[in-house]
Amino acid sequence: MSFASATMAPLPAHLRDPAARRRATVLAVALLVLWPLLVLAEFKPWQLLATGNLEVMANFLAGFLPPAMSADFLALLWKATLETLAIATAGVALAFVVAVPLAVIATRALAVARIGPGPGRTAGAAVRTTARALMTVLRAIPEVVWALVFVRALGLGPGAGVLALAVTYGGMLGKVYTEILESGDTRSARALLEAGSTRLGALFYALVPSTAQELASYTVYRWECAVRASVVMGFVGAGGLGQLMDQSMKMLNGGEASTILLTFLALVIVADTLSAVIRRVLA
């Protein structure tokens, strides 16, 4: 009784949360926006449960069993796995080379001209905007499209996949590195810049030490995404597990496809473990 009356009684004015009205509005707007989007995307999950559809899906999935385990296929699979790992690793390594300079240029926390502001602030802002725009362009075009372009230039094979990853992932890594570098405590970088340090000094003595874990785990996650992306690119002829999967699907060999999917699962687990180990080392 006393509890009920305590909770039901209106709060005195000075205890009312001034942010409550705004939050409720944001929530209502979010729901209002989301609903037409779901309609537009033809999101009708109940159709999955219609009898005919369930049967079709079941038959499709049944074709995947049992996984193919013949020695010939496993040898092919092994070679394709190595190729995929090579594409993903080389692609992310090149993307890293593209991303780091762009991120260092675009990070506001490393801009010494912003202190004061001092000399070169206009030029600095222009250069930062240019770097951000470049990263946007690089990542706006999907890697599959880049792969199609590069396959035409370089012919079928992993080379096109590597370049496609380098371009798209360069843009993504650069953007997220910039945001991670600015999400930490940027006072330490500013203090070094104010003591005459260069941009690189402030980067390595202040920003990287405070964000190393996040930088590493995002990079490994991108490597994991690159492994998956290489499948899609394989479909357009960029080599690796994707190309193998494409052939298996075309020959309606579900068993082979499921073995390939299991390989993906294993690779994702490897990436996850790697990420955990690196985070522990950097902790």
Added chain:
Amino acid sequence: MNGLRLEGAGLVHGNGHRALNNIALALGGGERVAVIGPSGAGKTTLVRVLGTSLRPSEGRLFVDDDDPWRLGAGALRRLRARIGVVHQSPPIPPRLRVVTAVLAGRLGSWPAWKSLASLVVPGDAAGARAALDRLDLGERVFDRCDRLSGGQLQRVGIARVLYQRPAFILADEPVSALDPALADLSVGTLVAESEERGATLVASLHAVDLALKWFPRLIGMKGGAIVFDRPTAAVTTSMLHELYATEGRALPRQGVEPIDAAGRPANVVVLKRPGCQ
């Protein structure tokens, strides 16, 4: 003229708050000054303006007769390498090792290759250790900063500036997290460093007793303006009490001893520096 000079300097923060109002100040090369005053008096802002971290909204700053805000980017960077700032809360990433945090003091003068190589193998561990030893912290040279207490970290921040060897040492409440004995040691070390190398030292201090003991010149600030600026010997008890009128009857001090009826710390004679008039 060597030293630091402010001419009619004022500062209005981005949010419209006026932190400094018409400050005129001249500090000769090698001079030692303490800035005292209640919280919110503008002490930190003054230190940041002197350290070229904030650009004055009005008036001008001169460092050795150069207006830093009219220099080119390269010259400004070289000038900043000659200014060392001890921050109240040390801006040091917790994952950094103490040795790296101290060596970072010379990033402004080291070439890039040396800065990068020093991340792998400390470029001057002996130098870092020597700076830490002066603050009774030498043992912790290879520890990570997140293993240190707040007071130890504050001393790492002081050691970084000692290692930097700047011509101008600016300290913003450098001993706020230290107990009285360590606070005394740390301020004494900064003063000794200034004497040995002829470096100008400006320290904002909340503790009046430390200011009286170590500094020949005191600047009292209140409400963003300078209330008094005179030799320590000429600062009277009533001036101090008037400065801190809003903070109650007792003067803020680092020491734990009770304050005497006259306002001056009872042990001010004991604390008085040997040979200091």
